[in-house]
Amino acid sequence: MQSLQKQKGLTAISILVILIVAGFLVYVGIKITPVYIDHYAIKSTLQTVKNEPLAARKSKRDIRDMITKRLYINNIRHVNRDHIKIERAGKTTKINIAYEERRHIAFNLAVVMTFAESVELSAN
Numbered sequence: 001m002q003s004l005q006k007q008k009g010l011t012a013i014s015i016l017v018i019l020i021v022a023g024f025l026v027y028v029g030i031k032i033t034p035v036y037i038d039h040y041a042i043k044s045t046l047q048t049v050k051n052e053p054l055a056a057r058k059s060k061r062d063i064r065d066m067i068t069k070r071l072y073i074n075n076i077r078h079v080n081r082d083h084i085k086i087e088r089a090g091k092t093t094k095i096n097i098a099y100e101e102r103r104h105i106a107f108n109l110a111v112v113m114t115f116a117e118s119v120e121l122s123a124n
Contacts, residue, residue, distance in 0.1 A: 027105075028105060028111065031103045031105060031111065032103055032111055032113065035101045035103065035113055038074075038076050038078075038101075039115050039117075041071075041074045041076055042071065042076060042079060042097060042115070042117060043117055045067060045070045045071055045074065046067070046095060046097065046117055046118075046119040047119065048070065049063065049066060049067060049070075049095065049119065049121070050119045050120075050121055052066075055093075055121050056091070056092070056093045056121035056122055056123040057123055060086045060088070063086055063093070063095065064081055064084050064086060067084055067095070067097075068080070068081055068084070078099065078101060079097060079099050083097055083098060083099045084096070084097050085097075085098070091122060091123040092120055092121065092122050092123075093120070093121040093122075093123075094118060094119075094120050094121075095118060095119050095120075095121065096116065096117070096118045097115075097116070097117050097118070098114075098115070098116040098117075099114075099115055099116075100112060100113070100114045100115075101113045101114075101115070
């Protein structure tokens with residue numbers, strides 16, 4: 001028999017455990033990546049509204065319609081008009097989009113992700 005000091009390497013069970021954990025992490029990554037891609041699209045939509053000339057002078061309804069149309073074009077259906085809050089203070093308009101996304105993983109296990117983005121428009 002060889003001594004324990006010369007025996008090195010992984011057993012079949014430890015390799016299997018590593019593969020199961022790695023597979024689970026890849027599976028979770030595949031499930032949540034589209035949510036973050038959608039969030040990036042929401043952030044870019046807010047930036048395009050911010051960069052639009054005279055956006056701060058539009059009515060709240062027009063701003064909300066502009067945002068929802070752009071989100072619809074980007075195929076983002078889980079953010080609706082109720083998630084968009086618009087507040088005016090003087091010459092500035094603040095737009096907040098806050099929403100929560102749930103993704104089912106397995107059995108009774110789910111991942112909950114909360115997002116909140118805001119942008120300020122200033123009338124020139």
